Amino acid sequence: MSRPHILVMPAPAQGHVIPLLEFSQCLAKHGFRVTFVNTDYDHKRVVESLEGKNDLGEQIHLVSIPDGMEPWEDRNDLGKLTEKFLQVMPGKLAELIEEINSREDEKLDCFIADGYMAWSMEVAKKMNVRGALFWPSSAASVALLFHIPKLIDDGIIDSHGMIPCHLIPYFPPANFNFDACHSRSLLYATVIFFVLYSTSGTPMSKQMFRIAPNMPEMNAGDCFWTDMGDLTTERILFDLADKDLKAMRAVKFQLCHSTYELEAGAFTVVPELLPIGPLLASNRLGNTTGHFWREDSSCLEWLDQQQPSSVIYAAFGSFTILDQVQFQELALGLEFCNRPFLWVVRPDITTDANDRYPEGFQERVAARGRMIGWAPQQKVLNHPSIACFLSHCGWNSTMEGVSNGIPFLCWPYFAEQFLNERYICDIWKVGLRFDKNENGIIGREEIKNKVEQVLGDQDFETRALKLKGKAMNCIREGGSSRKKFQNFLEWVKKHPGT
Numbered sequence: 001m002s003r004p005h006i007l008v009m010p011a012p013a014q015g016h017v018i019p020l021l022e023f024s025q026c027l028a029k030h031g032f033r034v035t036f037v038n039t040d041y042d043h044k045r046v047v048e049s050l051e052g053k054n055d056l057g058e059q060i061h062l063v064s065i066p067d068g069m070e071p072w073e074d075r076n077d078l079g080k081l082t083e084k085f086l087q088v089m090p091g092k093l094a095e096l097i098e099e100i101n102s103r104e105d106e107k108l109d110c111f112i113a114d115g116y117m118a119w120s121m122e123v124a125k126k127m128n129v130r131g132a133l134f135w136p137s138s139a140a141s142v143a144l145l146f147h148i149p150k151l152i153d154d155g156i157i158d159s160h161g162m163i164p165c166h167l168i169p170y171f172p173p174a175n176f177n178f179d180a181c182h183s184r185s186l187l188y189a190t191v192i193f194f195v196l197y198s199t200s201g202t203p204m205s206k207q208m209f210r211i212a213p214n215m216p217e218m219n220a221g222d223c224f225w226t227d228m229g230d231l232t233t234e235r236i237l238f239d240l241a242d243k244d245l246k247a248m249r250a251v252k253f254q255l256c257h258s259t260y261e262l263e264a265g266a267f268t269v270v271p272e273l274l275p276i277g278p279l280l281a282s283n284r285l286g287n288t289t290g291h292f293w294r295e296d297s298s299c300l301e302w303l304d305q306q307q308p309s310s311v312i313y314a315a316f317g318s319f320t321i322l323d324q325v326q327f328q329e330l331a332l333g334l335e336f337c338n339r340p341f342l343w344v345v346r347p348d349i350t351t352d353a354n355d356r357y358p359e360g361f362q363e364r365v366a367a368r369g370r371m372i373g374w375a376p377q378q379k380v381l382n383h384p385s386i387a388c389f390l391s392h393c394g395w396n397s398t399m400e401g402v403s404n405g406i407p408f409l410c411w412p413y414f415a416e417q418f419l420n421e422r423y424i425c426d427i428w429k430v431g432l433r434f435d436k437n438e439n440g441i442i443g444r445e446e447i448k449n450k451v452e453q454v455l456g457d458q459d460f461e462t463r464a465l466k467l468k469g470k471a472m473n474c475i476r477e478g479g480s481s482r483k484k485f486q487n488f489l490e491w492v493k494k495h496p497g498t
């Protein structure tokens with residue numbers, strides 16, 4: 001009998017491609033053939049970063065379809081990207097499925113889409129292919145999505161995902177200086193601003209709510225479509241969330257990159273969600289694949305030369321952009337800590353690619369600091385020299401830090417990262433958050449103080465190691481995630497064909 005064939009499609013983003021490809025490797029290890037469909041743009045980056053190495057094995061076949069954007073357009077503009085891919089990808093996906101199914105010995109047994117691409121379930125249904133979803137983010141973020149109708153009923157967001165105007169503080173900020181409005185035009189501009197602000201809506205309500213007893217309090221700002229900087233993008237992303245929510249209700253299998261033990265409360269909100277995490281390349285003794293940037297593995301040799309539990313690892317995932325002032329303050333903060341550090345400085349982490357570091361910084365830290373463009377992060381976090389993880393709290397980074405028993409310093413950037421921070425700091429108590437200073441930035445002293453607090457208090461490490469034990473037990477024989485993964489495999493094997 002030929003191997004069952006599964007088509008897997010991630011959302012077009014680094015934090016989605018890596019875990020879905022890891023999941024695909026697990027499927028391949030269990031005897032499945034996988035066709036993995038990226039957008040053309042991401043496909044090119046993934047293939048380039050493989051540098052000709054066949055880390056994927058023969059059972060995973062990479063293919064691609066267009067995302068509707070021109071090659072030079074900015075894919076970090078999530079509103080535009082979403083708008084374009086929703087126009088183009090459904091048709092291209094249907095063509096791809098048709099083409100695969102036209103080959104007699106390759107017919108698809110199942111289609112697995114990223115939860116954030118749940119709209120594609122409709123395409124699969126029309127093509128008579130069974131669908132399942134995989135969520136690369138926390139169960140809490142899925143629960144929040146599931147909770148949208150209730151948030152609308154309770155008036156926390158309106159039917160466009162925005163906070164209704166009566167919940168927005170109507171008054172100007174406390175530090176607003178009316179005396180400074182000498183000029184008539186400035187006064188008019190100010191009035192127009194407040195009128196627009198109060199009628200257009202914004203999802204950034206600070207009204208707190210709790211959706212299950214043992215989950216942290218949340219606010220509308222934790223939803224992934226919020227805090228994007230402009231209302232158009234937020235509305236496009238909310239429409240995507242709404243589409244995903246409708247589609248997910250009709251899907252039998254929904255898998256999630258988490259564990260019951262880490263997020264028990266969230267799983268009670270969406271009982272059909274099945275955890276299969278943590279997904280780590282080390283679980284199958286392999287390497288992480290799907291990178292958009294080339295890994296700089298030379299940092300592992302550098303880590304070998306450092307003392308055990310001595311190095312601060314700082315990395316912000318694939319989206320975070322720091323302005324020049326904040327970037328330099330972070331550099332000075334790392335310098336102030338007076339410890340070895342490994343800092344991932346992605347080529348696009350600041351808007352200004354030149355003269356990014358404070359004057360003389362590189363020379364001063366040369367003996368104990370290392371800056372690289374992209375790390376083999378899972379291997380780094382598993383290295384005995386790592387003491388703590390200064391992270392933007394993307395869910396993959398969170399799972400990777402937790403699975404290695406590393407305490408966190410939390411620096412969330414956007415979307416559900418603030419919710420992940422609450423799990424790290426308030427529920428699991430394995431890290432500390434940074435506070436911004438009066439200038440709205442995280443200052444060098446704050447960085448030094450919090451690093452010292454986390455590393456000076458043995459309880460953080462003790463709790464982190466305990467949490468690691470819980471997370472890793474889930475994927476051992478008899479563990480909860482292992483069982484759910486096996487249930488899923490059986491379901492696919494029992495119902496072969498379309």
Ligand SMILES: O=c1ccn([C@@H]2O[C@H](COP(=O)(O)OP(=O)(O)O[C@H]3O[C@H](CO)[C@@H](O)[C@H](O)[C@H]3O)[C@@H](O)[C@H]2O)c(=O)[nH]1
Pocket residue numbers: 013014015016018019136137291315316317318319320344373374375376377378393394395396397398400414415416417
């Ligand atoms: O130098 C680096 C930095 C990161 N990574 C990897 O890249 C992935 C990054 O994923 P994540 O930590 O989740 O961050 P983002 O790239 O920001 O992920 C997006 O997708 C996640 C999953 O939905 C969300 O939780 C985030 O908020 C969203 O920004 C992880 O597997 C890391 O191991 C590397 O391999 N090398």
